[in-house]
Amino acid sequence: MTTTRASHDGAALRLAAADASLIADSIRSAGLKVTAPRLAVLRALTGMPHSSADALFGAVRSDLPGTSLQAVYGVLSSFSTAGLVRKIEPAGSPALFERRVGDNHHHLVCTRCNVVHDVDCVVGHAPCLTPADALGFDVRAAEVIYWGLCASCQAETAHP
Amino acid sequence: MTTTRASHDGAALRLAAADASLIADSIRSAGLKVTAPRLAVLRALTGMPHSSADALFGAVRSDLPGTSLQAVYGVLSSFSTAGLVRKIEPAGSPALFERRVGDNHHHLVCTRCNVVHDVDCVVGHAPCLTPADALGFDVRAAEVIYWGLCASCQAETAHP
DNA sequence: TACTTGTTTTGATTTACTCAAAACAACACA
DNA sequence: TGTGTTGTTTTGAGTAAATCAAAACAAGTA
Incomplete structure (x- = not known):
């Protein structure tokens, strides 16, 4: 069992190392210096998307104390x-961060437990990007947040 | 001219009075007590939609000091x-308030001067209310903000 | 006119975030 | 492999927006 565990650990370590170097690469190719806090934050964010600065701070602090x-x-x-x-900055919540960038996806936010899910756009790719009348605006981005009750909060409110 | 001005003032006063009682009525019929601060805030908000609490405070203070x-x-x-x-709570801005309620209109926000305009929904009445996949959510509201440059900021950035 | 209930004032507190200066570390180059 | 420049992080203070709580007060009702 020790051998098995060791080999699992080895695999996990190799995966973690590969992951770490991928993360380092993405930081570097964004034109930024690779530092320990940056690696830690981006790794934490990979495991917990839609996190606040404070939540990430908590996660980062545990494997990189002193940050x-x-x-x-x-x-x-x-x-x-x-x-x-x-x-993203949903009303009534601190700012949240996610690694999924470059597409114009939107968000479902639960009004009860504040969980956030990604959703793709209703009408194809750039749907909401065209308001009925843009009133002379040069529209660059459309931000859509759907508010509602998530599945488990629906269940919980049905059986209080 | 004095007579004319007086008659204009009279008309303005009657209008203001009518307006004030309309405002009082809408407060009352919402089930709330009619108070001086409430009248002042709602009147200010009528003249300046998309205002922050602080901006309204400034407006209210001038005709109802001590608030x-x-x-x-x-x-x-x-x-x-x-x-x-x-x-409404656009990212990076304090909360803004408006009297237009009950329809599902959305907002255009200028990224340069922060002006806010109302826009009707793209796809009819309740369009954005249906995400492609609601992931089990019971969606109750959709909030859409279009970010861009307003007409006058486009002009100003073209001629710096 | 007094009573009850809801509203406003006063003052303190919290949360989320920003700013600035000094210490420090990453990366490029010799 | 060290050295320097530049950008990053730490430390510490400060701000804006909003919230909370208790006492003073006013609106609406009987």
Whole structure:
């Protein structure tokens, strides 16, 4: 069993290493320096999309103690301007971050438990990008948030 | 000229009075007590839609000094739960309020000057209310914000 | 006119985030 | 393999927006 466990650990380590170098690559190719806090934040965000700066800080702190919350804010801000992560700001919630960028997907937010899910656009690719009357605006982005009850909160409210 | 002005003032006063009583009526019929701060806030909001609590506080203070900012927050919160006003929270901005409620209209926000305009929905009445895959959510509302440059900011950025 | 209930004031507190300066580390180049 | 430049992180302070709680007060009702 020890041997098996060791070999599993070895596989996990190789995977983690491959993952780490992929993450480092994506940071580097965004034109940013690769640092420990950046690796830690991007790795945490991979495992927990739609996370707040504070939640990521908690995750990062456990495997890289000494990282400051301000560093997490700084990392997320540089990632965001580099196009490496996307920032969403649902009403009544702190800003959330996700690695899925470049498509125009939208979000479902549960009004009860605040869980967030990604959804693709209703009408194809660039649907909501054209309002009925743009009133002279040069529209660059459309942001859509669907508010409702997620499946498990529907179940819970049905059986209180 | 004095007579004319007086008659205009009279008309304006009658209009203002009619307006004030209409505003009082809408507060009352929302099941809320009619108070001076509420009248002042709702009147200010009529003249300046898409205003923040702070902006409304500024407007209200000038014709009802002694009103506190917290009172404005309280007024807006009771209006909001009574369905008398709608609260929108564009990313990076304090919450904004408007009297136009009950339809599912959306918003155009200028990324440069932050001006907000209302727009009707793209695909008819309840279009965006149906995401491609709701993932088990019971969707109750869809919020759409279009980000772009308003006409005058386009002109200004073209001629810097 | 007084009573009850809801509203507003006053003052403190919280959350999410930003700013600035000094210490430090990554990457390029010698 | 060290050295320098540049960008990043830490440390510490500060801000904006909003919320909470208790006491003073006013609206509507009887």
